[in-house]
Amino acid sequence: MLGIVGGTATGYTVQAERPPTPLPALAQTGLAYPAKALPEGKEPEPLSAKDDRRVRTEGDLLSKPAGARASDEEWVKDGRADLTSYALDFDSEGYMFGELAAWDFRRFVGTAWEQDANRWVSVRLVQFGPGPVAGAAEHADGQFSYMPEDEEGAGNNGDALKGSGNGRYYVYKVDRKAGHLPGYRARALFQRGDIMADIHVFDTRPISKKDIRVLAERQLERL
Template sequence: MEPNDTIPAAPEGPAPVPPAPTEPPAVADAPVRRRPRGRTTLIIAAAALLGISGGAAVGYGIQAERAPTPLPALSQPGLGHPAKPLSADRAPAPLPAAQDRRVRTDGDLRKLLVDRPKGAKKTLTDELGLDDGWLPLDQYAETYYDDPHFMFESFSELDLRRVASVGWRQGKHRETGVQLLQFRSGDRNGAAEHFGDQLMYMPWDRNGAGNQGDPVKGSREGRYFLFPVERKAGYLPSYRARALAVRGDIVLDINIFDTVPIGKKDIRMLAERQLERL
């Protein structure tokens, strides 16, 4: 410094503070690569499959090397069948006709129909000599069904063999008809099918009796029904009762018509009497 130089005056106030160094921006963490989830399951499944396959192969090899186990003979000695037919004096006697149902049903089916009650009158066709106890298929379908053409075809498909019929009149307007429908034996059980079809619609209000009916004694599924009265202007009221049952290849179908109420006892007892004869 020279002699004539002056010392600069000190600045007023505190000295300026240098700014603090700023922190570097945070760097985001890099994403971690995860193991696929399905790879472990696939490895375990493959190992299990290899273990099962290997075990089966080893077991098959062991079994194949073993000696075969002998099986028992198919023919068994000492069976109860006789070597020769029995002689006539030792052969069992055939069942009597009273116990052999097939003998009765293969014979004259009309003989199994119930007898007319005492005091009952013959039907008009019977009085004219037109009723021989057999009812042709078309005539039966025409008499008792609303759609005779359909029923005729149905009976043909079910292989209906014959229909034995008997009828009578009582009082002023009561008419009773009893039919035995016999079906042939074949691929279809015609008797059971026809009985089931008829029984199915009986509880319906349309064409049926509108009720479940009551069981017929001596029959597993047989039932009898009372229909609701039908009234039409200018006509007497119409009452009807019907009974259905099946036994073997024969279906029992009984109908009673009257202009006065029909008691349950009338149709029930008639059905039981007819069923006993089968």
């Protein structure tokens, strides 16, 4: 037994005293891009939306209509939010952070505008990565699940948004408060591929179903 232990120790000592063996050079092919920029007119054609997913998902946010004023809210100025900032917009912040992370949250982009002095509109897109879970569908289903129990419109199941597959739009009346103008709101939700769209409209006058439906249809067309 002492012989085995001594032999092992001696072997480690010999190995430790030997100079390190250099590693073989890494195999590396030539660089895939040219050493200098191609001359004007010789650049390759950009990938189509079929071959490049970014073509489908960049520049997809609905723009404000002519005559509307961009909202001065802080989150609108940048138009983007990370996972933490987006999760803070929910009552159950920690729970939503965990769910969104598990669904492979990728990005949030949004815009908002003021129209006709009384109307405020926001459009938000939440995109998820290509993970094992369909994050956009899961997030949309979670939002749909509590809409009928909304305290401002119990039992309101909304109307189906044609052409969206699972989209719905809702119109609510916010309770009037003493000394304040009445408030009305509408919301549309739908999922298209890896993106969930969430649209809100607030006004001091009633909002028609057509108003929220047209907004949702316009955003759907861009996706």
